[in-house]
Amino acid sequence: MSLLVNGLSSGLVLGLALLLPDSAFANDQLNRGDTAWLLTSTALVLFMTIPGLALFYGGLVRNRNVLSVLMQCFSITCMVSVVWLLFGYSLAFGDGGGVQKIIGGLAKAFLAGVSVDSVSGSIPETVFVMFQLTFAIITPALIVGACAERMRFSAMLLFSLLWLVFVYLPICHWVWGGGWLADLGVMDFAGGTVVHINAGVAALVAALVMGTRRGFPSTPMPPHNMTITVTGAAMLWVGWFGFNAGSAVAADGSAGMAMLVTHIGASAGSLAWMFSEWVRFGKPSVLGIVTGMVAGLGTITPASGFVGPVGALCIGLIAGVACFAATQYIKRVLQIDDSLDVFPVHGVGGIIGTVATGIFAATSFGGLGLPDGVGIGGQVMIQIVGVVATMVWCGVLTFVILKVVDAMVTLRVSEEEEQQGLDIVLHEERGYDI
Numbered sequence: 396m397s398l399l400v401n402g403l404s405s406g407l408v409l410g411l412a413l414l415l416p417d418s419a420f421a422n423d424q425l426n427r428g429d430t431a432w433l434l435t436s437t438a439l440v441l442f443m444t445i446p447g448l449a450l451f452y453g454g455l456v457r458n459r460n461v462l463s464v465l466m467q468c469f470s471i472t473c474m475v476s477v478v479w480l481l482f483g484y485s486l487a488f489g490d491g492g493g494v495q496k497i498i499g500g501l502a503k504a505f506l507a508g509v510s511v512d513s514v515s516g517s518i519p520e521t522v523f524v525m526f527q528l529t530f531a532i533i534t535p536a537l538i539v540g541a542c543a544e545r546m547r548f549s550a551m552l553l554f555s556l557l558w559l560v561f562v563y564l565p566i567c568h569w570v571w572g573g574g575w576l577a578d579l580g581v582m583d584f585a586g587g588t589v590v591h592i593n594a595g596v597a598a599l600v601a602a603l604v605m606g607t608r609r610g611f612p613s614t615p616m617p618p619h620n621m622t623i624t625v626t627g628a629a630m631l632w633v634g635w636f637g638f639n640a641g642s643a644v645a646a647d648g649s650a651g652m653a654m655l656v657t658h659i660g661a662s663a664g665s666l667a668w669m670f671s672e673w674v675r676f677g678k679p680s681v682l683g684i685v686t687g688m689v690a691g692l693g694t695i696t697p698a699s700g701f702v703g704p705v706g707a708l709c710i711g712l713i714a715g716v717a718c719f720a721a722t723q724y725i726k727r728v729l730q731i732d733d734s735l736d737v738f739p740v741h742g743v744g745g746i747i748g749t750v751a752t753g754i755f756a757a758t759s760f761g762g763l764g765l766p767d768g769v770g771i772g773g774q775v776m777i778q779i780v781g782v783v784a785t786m787v788w789c790g791v792l793t794f795v796i797l798k799v800v801d802a803m804v805t806l807r808v809s810e811e812e813e814q815q816g817l818d819i820v821l822h823e824e825r826g827y828d829i
Contacts, residue, residue: 595742664691
């Protein structure tokens with residue numbers, strides 16, 4: 396009888412335990428569902444850089460430079476990962492003491508205190524560290540597109556390192572690490588300021604400092620392989636669900652809405668760019684529709700956790716038209732050789748999306764609501780402050796870093812080397828040997 400009673404008691408305890416939330420199993424707030432989703436999101440965001448962005452950019456350059464772009468994306472991934480371990484995570488998300496609102500401290504250098512048992516919110520801190528690392532990887536990798544086909548590999552590595560330290564880490568801390576823009580109330584769910592405006596402005600400055608490619612703008616420089624560009628674009632689209640929906644840092648309704656509006660923004664951006672190009676040039680292009688997708692994704696990113704489906708549709712449509720117009724203006728009127736249109740797509744898209752968040756997040760536009768006591772006009776002004784602060788800090792520091800790098804290792808290859816192609820000149824390899 397006692398064995399029967401003990402057996403029934405054990406079964407009852409086990410049954411009740413299975414009904415309890417994950418946090419009841421331990422003395423922390425770990426949630427297995429949130430953890431599983433963030434692990435998945437982290438893999439998706441890394442997938443955006445390699446292979447997604449690498450293939451997207453690789454197909455857009457000429458065939459003699461395809462390996463150089465792939466190499467740059469791959470090496471940036473490796474380098475940023477090591478820096479993130481050494482001090483990057485600590486400066487972005489650590490306690491900065493007396494300068495807490497400007498930059499984090501070094502208390503978490505070498506990931507000190509980050510163990511298998513440490514928790515960040517409802518997920519293991521190791522997962523949060525890795526998730527944020529993927530954002531730090533893709534941001535400097537985006538800048539590669541502005542300097543494609545003419546920047547030395549050594550200069551790219553040194554520039555990316557210095558830019559990560561002096562531009563990305565402070566702005567990341569301002570917005571997401573408890574810095575002054577967070578205190579001001581800037582709404583940036585997944586990286587309108589930290590990633591897209593940051594990378595876009597840096598790309599514009601880099602294009603201006605480095606000058607044009609040989610033959611630009613008179614010589615046509617079409618993509619050498621649109622097939623791999625579309626493949627990379629498709630990978631970016633799928634990976635972006637981790638980028639935006641993962642930024643909810645939970646497997647909940649906010650993540651679900653972020654995923655939905657991300658998809659709508661991408662679709663609307665693609666169609667808006669396609670029809671704009673169709674009207675302007677008489678034919679829709681594959682390059683146009685995939686570039687419009689990236690513009691829609693970049694523009695919806697800061698708003699993805701705050702707006703509803705109708706807001707996402709509006710933002711995506713605006714992004715497709717505005718980013719297309721910006722691309723034409725920068726290339727044809729200003730004749731700035733931003734090789735792969737990083738600023739008009741990511742920079743302009745990030746600016747539009749960040750400001751539009753202050754409008755479409757309002758419940759009157761179907762959004763999830765603005766902060767208590769803040770109206771649309773007030774929030775838009777706060778968003779503009781975030782945009783301007785990011786642009787000024789990024790623009791000035793990027794210019795200084797480029798000049799320092801040029802003095803140390805020389806930014807660009809010679810005219811003869813550029814004509815021969817970076818693949819063979821810098822890496823002694825060819826992308827195609829047929």
